[in-house]
Amino acid sequence: MSRKNIAVSFFDTEEIMSEKSQNFFNDVYEVVRLIPEGRVTNYGAIAHYLGTRGSARMVGWAMNASHTMDDLPAHRVVNRSGVLTGKHHFSTPTIMQERLEAEGVEIVNDKIQQFDKVFWDPSKELEL
DNA sequence: TGGCTGACTTTCG
């Protein structure tokens, strides 16, 4: 029986999980907010930066709850091919592309052009 | 309890 177990006994298990989820959300939001204008990243890169590689879907899951955050540049997060897979989750299906184009990102058929050029990797740019 | 779903990614044929 470690201190950890004792600490757990002071809290409801569901609250612990909820708090953990909150932290995960905040981490995702923090990284997304750090994406420079005119640059984009993908779910896997964020997941990798958070140390949960292979859990890229969880990043998308966190983003799904990001509609409450109006100051979050969620339009700068795309899938690994540079396709705007999440555009249907915005207020209109076109707002994502319009915002990116307003930042100078070229998009054709929902796909970012010169993706390797505008790609922003948090684990590299933020130096861990 | 258990199976299905998803703003994903990687591997394999």
Next chain:
DNA sequence: ACGAAAGCCAGCC
């Protein structure tokens, strides 16, 4: 090169 399948893990029946 393109499609299928398998990991991934929290929510929701």
